[in-house]
Amino acid sequence: MESEQWNHDQHSEEIEAMCRSKAEEFRLLGYEYVTSKDIWDCISRNYDKEGLPPLHKLVNDIYSLKANSYMNYLTIAAYRGLN
Known part of the structure; x- marks a missing residue:
């Protein structure tokens, strides 16, 4: 069995x-x-505390990202001055 x-x-x-x-x-x-x-910046912000997840979760997170979630990330980043 392959390692997680x-x-x-x-x-x-x-x-x-x-x-x-x-x-x-x-x-x-x-x-x-x-x-x-x-x-990647949008997806990886969720991994700051716990580190990188298993590969299958990372793939799912990237491909299931919705435009609305991405725009929310940009809006919050703009308010925080991250962009």
Whole structure:
């Protein structure tokens, strides 16, 4: 059985590709300036306290991110002065 722990460096290209895919999806929805880094910043904020989750949860978090959740993240970040 494969371990639940994974090396972020080992899968960084795949994660980058998933974030790029999600950013492209958002651009198709009219959010023109979304980048893969923006997607990763939005997703990874949830992992600050607990660290990186198992790979399957990370993949689910990226692909299930909704535009509304992303916009809420941007709004809160703007209020906090993070962007």
